[in-house]
Amino acid sequence: MDDPVTLPAEWLDQLGDAVPAYATAPRAGVHDLRGIETIAAAIGTPLMPWQRLVARVASERHPERRAEFRYKTIVLTVPRQSGKTTLMRCVLMHRALVKAQRRSFYTAQTGKDARERWRDLVDAVQASPLRSKITVRRGAGDSSLSLPNGSRIRPFAPTAESLHGYTPHDVFIDEAFAFDDAEGADLMGAIIPAQSTLADRQLWIVSTAGTAESAFLRRWVEQGRAAADDPDSSVAFFEWSMPEGMDAGEPDSWLWHPAVGQTISPQTILDAAATMSAGEYMRAYGNRWTTTRDVIFDDDLLDALSLEDQTPPPAGELSIAYEAAIDRSVGVVWACWTDPETGVPSLRTIARNPGVDWMPQTILALRDQLHPHTIGADDAGTTRAVTEGIRRLDEWAELTTLHPRDVTLAWDDMRDRIRGGGLNVADTPGWREACANAVQRPLGQGWTVDRMKSRGQVADLIAAMVALRLHEHRSADAGSPLVEFA
Ligand SMILES: Nc1ncnc2c1ncn2[C@@H]1O[C@H](COP(=O)(O)OP(=O)(O)OP(=O)(O)O)[C@@H](O)[C@H]1O
Ligand SMILES: [Mg+2]
Structure with a gap:
């Protein structure tokens, strides 16, 4: 890993021990952090510090073209159960509420997973004070959450054809480790042309670390690591992962984890070790890449x-x-x-x-x-x-x-x-x-x-x-x- 990240002191204070391995630093200018935090609180998940940092940077506006986001692509990699999907839910709802006619799409490892996580989003909003604002349609190939301002949030299957005919402002890819090169190319082939005419667009690629099969995510992580301290990049990157040389059996080795001390205790993570292979444990909880082609025996x-x-x-x-x-x-x-x-x-x-x-x-x-x-x-x-x-x-x-x-x-x-x-x-x-x-x-x-x-x-x-x-x-x-x- 490179030099430690350079974040402003106020952010390091908030994050405490949960210092990211890489993070695009916040820059002065307009952003939506306050709005996203209001939505997060309304749906019962006030943002954790790591979620705040990502929401803050991802929503920064371009310094000259205020209608555009500074970063067209957000790459985010944190361990399992850190609150990735929850953060995306808050950002999706915020965009839908504050922008009229917003078209936002969410996918995950399969179409079925995408629909299930979209239903979780609907359930969370329906259990919140925002319930009166939404109309929900649940159809086999046509599920959507709509708002009176014409905005919509839809799940889609991660395939080459599924965005056909749509012009999506926001595309959120959850569990991106599930895609190999060919599947990743199909997915990007579906997203890039569909989004290309919109200046006010953003693509999120979100996942825990993958395996040797996760070529699509791997490329984005590598590009992201290089972009994290490049001020001109249109990619913002965030990674929390276990530093080299830590003893995974020690509770103190988990303090870097972004949800530890927030929603997870180190003991919960230590207890999980008994339930999975060492390689899978380090991938899931350490957010460390494994090379399953070489995990020779399952x-x-x-x-x-x-x-x-x-x-x-x-x-x-x-x-x-x-x-x-x-x-x-x-x-x-x-x-x-x-x-x-x-x-x-x-x-x-x-x-x-x-x-x-x-x-x-x-x-x-x-x-x-x-x-x-x-x-x-x-x-x-x-x-x-x-x-x-x-x-x-x-x-x-x-x-x-x-x-x-x-x-x-x-x-x-x-x-x-x-x-x-x-x-x-x-x-x-x-x-x-x-x-x-x-x-x-x-x-x-x-x-x-x-x-x-x-x-x-x-x-x-x-x-x-x-x-x-x-x-x-x-x-x-x-x-x-x-x-x-x-
Ligand atoms: N800001 C928050 N405040 C309170 N609870 C939260 C917050 N963010 C996430 N959680 C809770 O933490 C748990 C994990 O969240 P979530 O499913 O978003 O994580 P994830 O990183 O997407 O997990 P997975 O890797 O399993 O997909 C859930 O029970 C969720 O409600
Ligand atoms: Mg998730």
Whole structure:
């Protein structure tokens, strides 16, 4: 992330800890903040400081052409449940009330979602003192909220054709992460020509961070980040996201969140961690981009692998692999053996502790206790130091280390088996976490798990993958493992 944002002191005071990662700063001139705040209060959601900042800047008028907004495009990215949709509702209602014949359109990830959020808007207004001012029409393809001044707010489906024949002043795209390049191009193809004849127009692109599939949003976020401190840009940009290097398990790591201390407590966010994968949690609550193309296994795949029989692997019939997390935060040892009934390889953790200093001694103890065919590890990262540590304790220790080519084959096999179900795994939080964190990188002509770029520890996944590889390629003659001396 670039330099900290430069906002006027009065705004920094209001925002407190919820400092945006990027924000187009307010500039002197005419704007609608007061009007939008009145509407927000009337519909029961007085604006939070972050919503005020966005409403203030988004409604700034062009310094020379007062009928126009200064910014033709507003790009806004904040975590889930921050109040994005609520803010848009207030701005939409304000525009409809103060401008005659205003044409405003709202869409979201699908036409159905757009209609549902539009209905929420209608419900909120009908429960407010503004109820007497609106007329609502709910038709299949023709829903609208109208005002006596001729203004209308309508939902639309995010497709190439849906704005055909309309000239919309305002277009609000909610949940913009849902669109890939082609869908984004269709949507913009529908919006841009329809809006082009209106000087008094604005487009809002709003979302929580996306995944590798969210190419449309990604481009706008990149453009927005560059625009945030460009005074001539017609794009205003706002982003609140978790800064690098924070410990997501600490309540104080969430103070940057724009709704924390307003409508959400840090504990609510911490509690949500238990309900989703680490990658999805950071996307949804941290507003951090994940690369799902690389989130290799979703939870359904992992559910299907669960090893129900918890009997320990039989001594003498297994292979063992170890891996140390690159930041030395955790070390793991996994065992692989063949299920005697099904012939399917089975994997489980046999040791897992914080730090890595404990590893050499414990691995030797496990060897003496379990008499594995093979003990080994990937010859990379912090794990290499563990291998050296074992050899310092026992210079005759028989350890098999994987060459890069073996590693790509091991990863291929692991991926195929997880996807195809040819594997039993004793499920643990560490295993789930490693699978959610894993990001791949090319190695030679193949792929492997990237220890540096993954979103957190991947030690369980790598140890399991190496154990599987060692077991699949063990010597047929038990007790005489493949031996490789350093
Ligand atoms: N200014 C506000 N005052 C009080 N409550 C608010 C305010 N803004 C939002 N909320 C409440 O916070 C919750 C989340 O708001 P909203 O649905 O607008 O968030 P969102 O960012 O669109 O969430 P999602 O990511 O789930 O779409 C709702 O219950 C909403 O009523
Ligand atoms: Mg929403």
